[in-house]
Amino acid sequence: MTPHRWALLFACAAVVALVTAVLAWQRRDRTFAATALVVTMTGVATWSGASVLLYGNGSETARQLYPSLLMGAVGVVVGGIYVFARAVVDPSWRPDRRTVGLLAIEPVVMAVLAALPATRALVMSGNGLAGTGIEEQVTLGPIFGAHTLYSYAVIGLSYVRLVRRWWTAAGIFRRQIGVLLCAALIGTIGNVVTIVLQLDGRGTDITPLFFLVTGLINAWAVLRLGFLRLVPIAREQVVDTVPDAVLVIDPDGVLIDLNPAADQLLTALRPQLVGPDRIGRLLAEVAGEHAIAVLNRTERLDGHRVVEVRPGLWLDVRDTLVSDARGRALGKIVVARDVSEQEQRRAAVEELNRQLAERVREIERLRAELAEEAVRDPLTGLHNRRHLDRVLAGDPGSGAHDDQLAVITLDLDHFKTVNDRFGHMAGDTVLKAVARLLQASVRDGDTAVRLGGEEFLVLLPGADREQAVVRAEEMRRGVAAVVHAFAGEQVRVTVSAGVAVLPDDAASAAALLEAADRALYTAKATGRDRVVAAGDARHGPSDAPAPEPVPAV
Structure with a gap:
């Protein structure tokens, strides 16, 4: 290959090395191994650049500069390999000033010795192709031998660290370090082969090309695949x-x-x-x-x-x-x-809780129904005497008008005759019809009660005597207006009503009921089908004539 072709090849290698160094520098904040790559690829670029100067120019000045550039670049590459290996083994490691100084001594000293006329021959003499294309014999001096031993010692130490880490690593980290070891061997083997081929003093130093391949593989592994970004401790x-x-x-x-x-x-x-x-x-x-x-x-x-x-x-x-x-x-x-199993158990527990909550709600509903049934008359659906006692035992004077409470007691007239003539089912029908009428006549806060048999009671919180009498009259007329058909006969029933008001007629709930009962008895005794208020004169029916009684009466 001609010197100019060698120069072109090394120029390409220098450009690739510099581009790789720039890319690594841009990613130096992710891993310190990128910084070590910058050092290594800078050394490779300098090494390749020295070869470009030698083979592309071939002047005496170029030949004089080549040994110094070569030795300095080789030292930089060796130092970069050492730092890279340390960063691989321990990504948290950073070189201190002492380490940087020791690594810098050798390339600086070698560059100076190769540049001085007095010691240049001790490093190397003859450096390859002259400008005429005639090969010069290369003679490697004793200082170059010492430099070679030093370089191999540092590189060997680096490889020992990598091999030890590879041996103790597992999984993906073992494969990663294996890739880096194989890449390192490429540059080392290339350098050994080159030196062996130059033992006769002839040939071209193509070692930077091998180290360029090594650097590219390392850059690909660290920068592209993200190797070594995290510390694989334990x-x-x-x-x-x-x-x-x-x-x-x-x-x-x-x-x-x-x-x-x-x-x-x-x-x-x-x-x-x-x-x-x-x-x-x-x-x-x-x-x-x-x-x-x-x-x-x-x-x-x-x-x-x-x-x-x-x-x-x-x-x-x-x-x-x-x-x-x-x-x-x-x-x-x-x-x-x-946590699929735990989530399944949690979902099962939640479902059980949901079912339990539904059952609790159902139990509460049933309990409320039972409690309501306990205070309801099973035939008519009105409240029973138990509910009345609870209401009166609480706050009987809880009306909206001056703590007034009116009571209306009602009793069906001649109800026994209905049962005797038409049967108890007919009597039940009458009782349910009266209950519906009373339930329809009550307002918010009022309470309709079946006391037992054919006797009913309505509580009117807040009502005064006049209002209670009017309400009682409406109930009386409503009951009398209903026509019942039993056994082909048209039958009407009537009620008698007594009215009492708290506190006008009594000072307590018990006394209030007694006053209403006395008024009811008065209504019964004075002709039935009428409303009588406690302490007042008899009130007769407002409708005339009176409804027809049961035919049997």
């Missing part, structure tokens, strides 16, 4: 053995690691994606758009979310952001636990 002892699914996500949402439990979970979610194919892909792709959408819509409670990512599969999800010592985001760790 991963194989903890993460791989926990029953919870653990997923490591980089800042771009790319899955960069998962444990066996997570692999099983993702298989359940997306069975078409298997094993290593998930690594390096977006979490939304490997978990499914639906699962991620449901997760994002779920409110976080106490640092975690419980979501149904597919029918019957419930997950308790917690995620923790991870940053380096400087607070820069490295990604996040997502821990998901299958």
